[in-house]
Amino acid sequence: GAVVSQHPSWVICKSGTSVKIECRSLDFQATTMFWYRQFPKQSLMLMATSNEGSKATYEQGVEKDKFLINHASLTLSTLTVTSAHPEDSSFYICSAVPGPLIETQYFGPGTRLLVL
Amino acid sequence: RKEVEQDPGPFNVPEGATVAFNCTYSNSASQSFFWYRQDCRKEPKLLMSVYSSGNEDGRFTAQLNRASQYISLLIRDSKLSDSATYLCVVNGGYSTLTFGKGTMLLVSP
Numbered sequence: 001g002a003v004v005s006q007h008p009s010w011v012i013c014k015s016g017t018s019v020k021i022e023c024r025s026l027d028f029q030a031t032t033m034f035w036y037r038q039f040p041k042q043s044l045m046l047m048a049t050s051n052e053g054s055k056a057t058y059e060q061g062v063e064k065d066k067f068l069i070n071h072a073s074l075t076l077s078t079l080t081v082t083s084a085h086p087e088d089s090s091f092y093i094c095s096a097v098p099g100p101l102i103e104t105q106y107f108g109p110g111t112r113l114l115v116l
Numbered sequence: 117r118k119e120v121e122q123d124p125g126p127f128n129v130p131e132g133a134t135v136a137f138n139c140t141y142s143n144s145a146s147q148s149f150f151w152y153r154q155d156c157r158k159e160p161k162l163l164m165s166v167y168s169s170g171n172e173d174g175r176f177t178a179q180l181n182r183a184s185q186y187i188s189l190l191i192r193d194s195k196l197s198d199s200a201t202y203l204c205v206v207n208g209g210y211s212t213l214t215f216g217k218g219t220m221l222l223v224s225p
């Protein structure tokens with residue numbers, strides 16, 4: 001089946017540093033990847049839609065200059081949390097879509113970010 | 117009104133019990149509906165899609181009521197391994213999925 005990996009699985013960093021999270025589709029090409037964020041006891045909230053070779057589409061309220069997304073190839077998208085602060089601590093999950101049916105999303109295992 | 121609403125629970129049931137969850141959605145233009153399962157500190161995993169005619173997969177039955185804009189999930193003969201958070205997910209017609217907060221199920225011996 002379709003496998004999506006994320007790296008790192010968890011990260012602890014100091015306030016003000018930048019953190020890069022990678023999302024890879026291991027056995028399929030993904031023209032579209034999604035980045036979600038989930039706070040404790042909350043639902044997954046879509047942050048942005050990442051399309052290979054073009055700029056990401058950000059959801060309302062998500063700062064594009066703070067959450068930099070790069071989808072340089074059909075198997076890799078990266079999310080960089082710039083100048084992270086404690087309120088950015090969350091569970092970041094990516095998903096990848098292998099075809100035109102967007103509901104067939106395959107989720108990565110998530111990255112848990114803790115900013116001190 | 118929230119886009120996708122679920123009772124957060126938790127639903128505490130003994131093994132072997134039957135339990136049902138409901139979910140309501142606000143966007144009448146929604147086309148696709150799903151139930152996902154999320155274990156603690158893990159990513160969500162697709163449990164089943166929900167069709168207008170209803171569908172069944174083993175002990176799990178999902179139904180959709182478009183007129184009332186709600187979706188249900190029925191779990192029969194609950195197992196300990198069914199303990200998880202069940203997420204109601206709707207494709208809102210804007211090429212994105214909208215997730216509910218989830219309903220927590222705890223199955224006890």
